[in-house]
Amino acid sequence: MYDLIIIGAGPAGLSAAVTAYEAGLEKILLIERDSELGGILNQCIHNGFGLHLFKEELTGPEFAGRFIEKLRDTNVEVMSDTMVLDISEDHTVSLVNSSGYQHIKGKAIILAMGCRERTRGAIAIPGSRGSGVYTAGTAQRYMNMDGYLVGKRIVILGSGDIGLIMARRMTLEGAKVLACVEINPYSSGLQRNIKQCLEDFDIPLYLSHTITDIRGYPRVNQVVVSKVDEKFRPIARSEMVFDCDTVLLSIGLIPENELSKSAGIVLDPRTKGPRVWENMETSVDGIFACGNVVQVHDLADNVAAEAKKAALAAARYVQQNRQQDGELELKTAGNVTYTVPQHIHLPLSEKLVEVSFRTNRVFGKCAVVVADREGNAVCRYSREYITPGELQKISIPAKLLEDKEEYLTVKVVEEQK
């Protein structure tokens, strides 16, 4: 019997393992299906990781390396090349590796399986089924680990960060990126990536546009891009045709939750990840979740911080000192699409409750307001600018919540100039 079993060794799993060890857990097992640790960071060779955590701009592999080095000084058991196939509600983990199929049990479990990319099927783009259509992450893996450039003339659909990073990478490698096409009127990637990956190389970004046809067989040779109206319907006669051999899809990530479902964990249809408490515990007692499996994060730093929270809570669970009876639900209103956590235990064990959320539109000067059941503001946070592409965070002082009942509502209100 393990104290803690962690599934997935990306930044979430690595940070959780190190934290749980530091918190005093004795028998910890970290399971990874890949042959090396680090998760998606191994293919993210660009810099921009670690500014919050290490106060330095690290590359993805350097960021992962910091945790892998720390892990070496612990007694955490690592099983790589091992795939977890099933988890049950009673904390039995079924896995397979070169020594066969086995069941093991943990007092607590942390899910850190990350995300996978949405594919062409998920958004049903019309056109021929020629080769040359890749998800941006797949192209990134081919480029950065295998040294294979997937095409010479490229159109990118979606303005997610991975697509933007790949636009720069492929341009530097000698490919021509003709356009980045985004159906929303705003970019879903970070502002800094628009600047340093597109503008630096004069790659045009077409907002409120989408690909309406992909032509060519057996290899893509053209795409048609159309402007869309506010209901995302293509506008007739707005077509532009690009001659290209490759289309990269950067249209979002989906939390990888097959295992969560097998354990009977309740998922939130908005985040597509488990519904979690403020300590990252899921609906199943003693099973915690963190990182991209819970919600799509923009930054590995935030993933590591969330994992730390989950690991401390898991340690507390194993060491059996918790007593919580009340609960507050977090509802959303207006343009807030979801919150993580979705609910909070009372009384709180920490001084601050961190809440992250996204909105479905851009705001200029505005305030994030947390209101109680009666509609009175509990706290208020001014913001200069909010965009759906960037995960928002607020920290609510626990003492403001002591006497609250049933639910809180999180909303964003415009501020008069």
Add this chain to the structure above:
Amino acid sequence: MTELICIGCPRGCHLKVDEENGYQVTGNNCPIGAEYGKNELTNPTRVLTTTVRISGGIHNCLPVRSSGPIKKALLMEAVRALKDVEVASPVKKGDVIVHNIVGSGQDMLASRDM
């Protein structure tokens, strides 16, 4: 007056740089933004990250980075110079792969062990 997005960190502050007043920067939330705003209009630089071929490693490519920012205009030339570089495993994180890449004053370093 030029408006810029700071790339110093993910916060992405909206900067205003006043060319007429010694490149004074407003809108930044930290000193990095002030320096970035000035540099961007006088001498833009970027950290370069790319890969080189490696033999005997678990992958075909070793990720590398420049030790510090290099002139934006030198980026393409630096990537071209790295095309023909091949190293042999084992390599340690931080090992110098190319000294003073295209005369930029910065070295290319290995990003990981391999």
